[in-house]
Amino acid sequence: MNQTAATTEQDIIxxxxxxxxxxxxxxxxxKAAILRLAVEGGGCSGFQYRFGLSDxxxxxxxxxxxSGVTLVVDEISLDLVRGSAVDFVESLxxxxxxxxxxNAASGCGCGSSFSI
Structure with missing residues (x-):
């Protein structure tokens, strides 16, 4: 995995x-293969993850x-997700x-929100 100089191995994966x-x-x-992860207030546990393609x-x-895909996170959101791994899962x-x-102390059943 290649990373910019501003990140460390533990920031996000x-x-x-x-x-x-x-x-x-x-x-x-x-579109460009750039996935943006942001954390916003709300959801059933206090914070929620937002994903979207970025230009x-x-x-x-x-x-x-x-693998040629870039994950971007703004500095404020990174404070809440530092050390996290972003995966894609398929289930029933x-x-x-x-x-x-x-960093999440608890989360919701749907996995899209969390609390610290």
Whole structure:
């Protein structure tokens, strides 16, 4: 995994499985393979994850690369997800990007919100 100079190995990880899924979505939509993870207030546990394709990397973004796909996180969100891994999982309940966040004290059943 290649990372910008502003990140360390422990900041955040994009798994190969997630990178593969982002690449497929980006190709289908004709966009750059840049996945943006943001943390917003709300959800049933206090904070919620937001994923979306991004057209560019902003000056205050932390970026990590895996298999030609870039994961970007703004500095404020990074404080809440530092040390996390972003994966793509498929199960009987459906498929989704999933964040394994060591900072989360609790989460909700759907996995899209958490508390610190």
């Amino acid at each position: 994009l798994t190969p499985n997630a990178a593969k899924r982002v690449a497929a979505i980006a190709e289908k939509q004709g 560019s990397i902003e000056a205050d973004d932390i970026a990590v690369e895996e 309940g459906g498929s989704a990007f999933q964040v394994t966040n060591p």
